Amino acid sequence: MQKATLGRVYVWEIPVRFYHWLNAFSLVVLCVTGYLIGAPLAIQQASEASYAYWFGKVRFLHFVFAYIFFFNFLFRIYWGFVGNRYASWKNFIPYRKQQWKEFKQVVAVDLLQANNQPIETIGHNAVAGITYFLTFLAFLFQCITGFGLYAAMSKAWFPKLFAWIVPLMGGDFAVRQWHHAFMWFFILFALVHVYIVFYHDYVEGRGEISSMGSGWKFIEKEYHPLLKNPPGSPSKKP
Amino acid sequence: MPAQARPTIWEHAQSKGVSRRDFLTACAWMTAMLGLPVSAVAEVTKALETKPRLPVLWFHFQECTCCSESFIRSSHPGVADIILDKISLDYTETLMAGSGHQAEDALHDTMTKYKGEYLMLVEGSVPTAEGGVYCCIGGRTALDILQEAAAGAKAVVCWGSCASNGCVQAAKPNPTKATPIHQLITGVPIIKVPGCPPIAEVMTGTIVHLLTFDRIPQLDGLGRPKAFYSRRVHDTCYRRPNYDAGLFVNSFDDENAKRGYCLYKMGCRGPVTYNACGVMRWNGGVSFPIQSGHGCIGCSEGNFWDNGPFYRHLPSFPGFGIETTADKVGVVAGAVTLAGIAAHAISTNIRKGHLIKEEKAASEDVLDGRAEQGGS
Numbered sequence: 001m002q003k004a005t006l007g008r009v010y011v012w013e014i015p016v017r018f019y020h021w022l023n024a025f026s027l028v029v030l031c032v033t034g035y036l037i038g039a040p041l042a043i044q045q046a047s048e049a050s051y052a053y054w055f056g057k058v059r060f061l062h063f064v065f066a067y068i069f070f071f072n073f074l075f076r077i078y079w080g081f082v083g084n085r086y087a088s089w090k091n092f093i094p095y096r097k098q099q100w101k102e103f104k105q106v107v108a109v110d111l112l113q114a115n116n117q118p119i120e121t122i123g124h125n126a127v128a129g130i131t132y133f134l135t136f137l138a139f140l141f142q143c144i145t146g147f148g149l150y151a152a153m154s155k156a157w158f159p160k161l162f163a164w165i166v167p168l169m170g171g172d173f174a175v176r177q178w179h180h181a182f183m184w185f186f187i188l189f190a191l192v193h194v195y196i197v198f199y200h201d202y203v204e205g206r207g208e209i210s211s212m213g214s215g216w217k218f219i220e221k222e223y224h225p226l227l228k229n230p231p232g233s234p235s236k237k238p
Numbered sequence: 239m240p241a242q243a244r245p246t247i248w249e250h251a252q253s254k255g256v257s258r259r260d261f262l263t264a265c266a267w268m269t270a271m272l273g274l275p276v277s278a279v280a281e282v283t284k285a286l287e288t289k290p291r292l293p294v295l296w297f298h299f300q301e302c303t304c305c306s307e308s309f310i311r312s313s314h315p316g317v318a319d320i321i322l323d324k325i326s327l328d329y330t331e332t333l334m335a336g337s338g339h340q341a342e343d344a345l346h347d348t349m350t351k352y353k354g355e356y357l358m359l360v361e362g363s364v365p366t367a368e369g370g371v372y373c374c375i376g377g378r379t380a381l382d383i384l385q386e387a388a389a390g391a392k393a394v395v396c397w398g399s400c401a402s403n404g405c406v407q408a409a410k411p412n413p414t415k416a417t418p419i420h421q422l423i424t425g426v427p428i429i430k431v432p433g434c435p436p437i438a439e440v441m442t443g444t445i446v447h448l449l450t451f452d453r454i455p456q457l458d459g460l461g462r463p464k465a466f467y468s469r470r471v472h473d474t475c476y477r478r479p480n481y482d483a484g485l486f487v488n489s490f491d492d493e494n495a496k497r498g499y500c501l502y503k504m505g506c507r508g509p510v511t512y513n514a515c516g517v518m519r520w521n522g523g524v525s526f527p528i529q530s531g532h533g534c535i536g537c538s539e540g541n542f543w544d545n546g547p548f549y550r551h552l553p554s555f556p557g558f559g560i561e562t563t564a565d566k567v568g569v570v571a572g573a574v575t576l577a578g579i580a581a582h583a584i585s586t587n588i589r590k591g592h593l594i595k596e597e598k599a600a601s602e603d604v605l606d607g608r609a610e611q612g613g614s
Binding site: 055056059111116152153166167170176177192195203 | 484541
């Protein structure tokens with residue numbers, strides 16, 4: 001007998017999925033173009049500068065996607081206040097004791113693999129939530145340092161809002177250095193994130209990978225009050 | 239009031255035999271120097287006709303005098319114009335004729351007579367370790383002199399990177415605790431004119447601005463005059479089109495270096511350095527480092543000595559020793575992460591294998607159950 005039958009739960013709403021993929025795409029573009037800006041390819045050619053603009057285009061892409069990334073990020077923060085319970089900001093900021101309890105549990109089960117205690121979370125588990133919170137802080141740092149550097153070469157008012165970071169960090173050089181170093185945070189994050197998604201799908205079979213496409217996850221009925229007691233059933237309210 | 243008793247700049251010029259025509263020519267030069275339109279010539283002229291010569295005290299602390307060396311090479315306006323006609327340079331260790339008690343008296347006279355009116359120029363940082371003993375003049379520490387003189391100054395101009403951000407003396411490990419001026423004095427407007435040294439015309443231009451308008455020029459977030467420090471060397475570099483075209487010098491002896499391509503990959507600090515080198519250039523507009531085939535070393539930016547090596551764009555990553563850039567740290571961290579992932583994946587199959595097997599068996603059971611139901 002299968003120990004539990006699964007029920008479909010709508011976890012990731014369309015705005016969350018849209019945010020996720022736009023964010024993922026922006027990050028890839030930003031990392032690739034950003035790396036190229038830091039270490040441009042050695043293209044040997046004998047043409048006049050007026051015939052080529054590839055490096056300018058790389059930088060242009062970086063700036064365009066910086067804007068997309070920033071406003072997408074802003075939108076996600078907004079959605080943290082109006083979205084469903086899985087999208088809520090409450091998942092990300094570890095202000096409840098229960099979150100730290102679950103944090104330890106997830107570390108024991110998934111990272112150290114000390115036991116096979118089931119984890120009841122349906123959306124982000126505590127470790128994921130806290131990690132994403134740190135990621136959001138890194139997003140913020142990259143936006144501030146990036147637009148701070150960009151402010152000097154732009155006439156627009158928006159990047160000027162971030163110009164204060166330059167004197168604070170002591171000059172463009174330091175800002176640029178840290179902006180570059182933080183790129184590696186995103187690369188490492190992406191590696192681990194993709195692996196863990198595969199891991200969860202493989203071990204739990206809840207449809208972790210496809211959930212960011214369809215929005216649905218398959219959850220053991222015993223862990224979900226609504227699945228256990230559907231609204232139509234005579235038992236008590238969830 | 240001593241201010242009224244002093245002759246104006248125009249009166250002083252007349253006493254030296256300067257004709258009206260030459261005076262107006264000088265006013266026009268200054269206007270152009272400040273980046274002002276022709277319509278402002280009248281305003282500058284009026285200011286120089288009515289303002290008395292500005293008493294100036296120029297201090298030398300922990301420094302190499304390269305700022306003075308640069309200053310005396312100013313061509314527009316000429317340094318003689320500035321020192322002899324426009325200001326009254328009452329004290330400066332390297333250029334004054336007097337010495338010893340005579341010099342100290344001149345300093346003291348100006349500080350008491352023109353309290354609140356004199357302009358203070360500071361060249362060099364101030365060492366603060368061991369009570370400031372690493373720089374003493376006339377038996378007093380630089381810190382002591384600075385604080386006394388700054389208290390009565392109208393404004394303080396920090397000449398060069400030493401006074402503005404510490405420069406080489408403040409580079410790690412900074413044994414004398416060399417400190418830039420803005421960290422030591424308060425209550426006086428401070429103008430930073432960084433560079434090692436600053437461009438001569440930028441120095442004279444800053445003085446002329448103070449002289450003409452009697453107010454602090456517009457400053458940026460780091461306290462530098464916007465007229466000279468609002469753009470990066472990169473933005474005004476004549477090699478910039480090569481940067482946008484992706485045409486880079488890869489080594490100092492390659493074909494691209496001969497063609498004059500962008501020096502970005504050679505560690506040029508132009509993109510992170512705010513200065514007027516690309517526009518004003520040096521030695522009367524003859525050249526500047528990039529024009530001479532060498533990248534900018536960012537001498538007007540804070541910590542430029544510690545942001546090395548000069549020939550690489552990414553600095554050594556703090557805490558990981560020399561020659562270790564953020565990219566090297568990143569690649570190693572990435573490899574470690576991948577190794578961790580591989581180890582975790584193997585562990586998963588060992589530790590969670592039976593769990594997955596059970597699930598698979600259970601699902602087989604379900605299928606079998608359905609098959610039986612369908613068969614019956």
